Amino acid sequence: MTTHPNEKRSRFDPEPMPRRDFLGLAAIGSMLAAFGLSMLGMLKLPKAAVSASPAKKFNVSLPDTLPEGEAFIPPGRNVAVFRDKEGVFAISTVCTHLGCIVKTSANGFDCPCHGSGFTRDGTVRKGPAPTPLPWLKVSMNGGTLTVDEDTKVKSGTKV
Ligand code: FES
Structure with missing residues (x-):
């Protein structure tokens, strides 16, 4: 629910978050999520897909x-x-x-x-x-x- 700028806010109402702060936090959250997912993907990379060849x-x-x-x-x-x-x-x-x-x-x-x-x-x-x-x-x-x-x-x- 939005309040009109002239409407008096209760002191128990939370501070409204400015749009710029919200977008900044959303960008940081997205970056952390992408980093976390890429780390999960990288856990699969180091495993060898083939075994060592036998001695000749x-x-x-x-x-x-x-x-x-x-x-x-x-x-x-x-x-x-x-x-x-x-x-x-x-x-x-x-x-x-x-x-x-x-x-x-x-x-x-x-x-x-x-x-x-x-x-x-x-x-x-x-x-x-x-x-x-x-x-x-x-x-x-x-x-x-x-x-x-x-x-x-x-x-x-x-x-
Ligand atoms: S690999 Fe071509 S004939 Fe054997």
């Missing part, structure tokens, strides 16, 4: 039943490990075209992305992959087989 050097135990010349792909790794009469070797399963993960097939490996094909020793059977799948360093320490995904070796290197 890892131990593998080949199943005793693994047939000669058949690929064993350790879970969570992009490597195919083979055993034959001459020893053990590992080949990367990352396609040399654009980096998709190749799948084992009757002919070796096939890339699901653009159709490249590789033989069991990584040689390009069908493009567009420009180069063979790289062979990776395998070492044997005692009875432990270690594959190093970061170290490429000459194809045909077996331990």
Whole structure:
């Protein structure tokens, strides 16, 4: 309820707030609300969306039943490990075209992305992959087989 300027106010009536003061307080209130909401939003930012990648050097135990010349792909790794009469070797399963993960097939490996094909020793059977799948360093320490995904070796290197 508004009072006429000439009307006498009771001493119990609150002081009327000037418009300028009201707008100033409203602006400060809005600023504090915006700051508080932005702080709430920022609480979500620092959380990592992905986990750290696993170490590139890892131990593998080949199943005793693994047939000669058949690929064993350790879970969570992009490597195919083979055993034959001459020893053990590992080949990367990352396609040399654009980096998709190749799948084992009757002919070796096939890339699901653009159709490249590789033989069991990584040689390009069908493009567009420009180069063979790289062979990776395998070492044997005692009875432990270690594959190093970061170290490429000459194809045909077996331990
Ligand atoms: S990424 Fe494998 S064929 Fe393109």
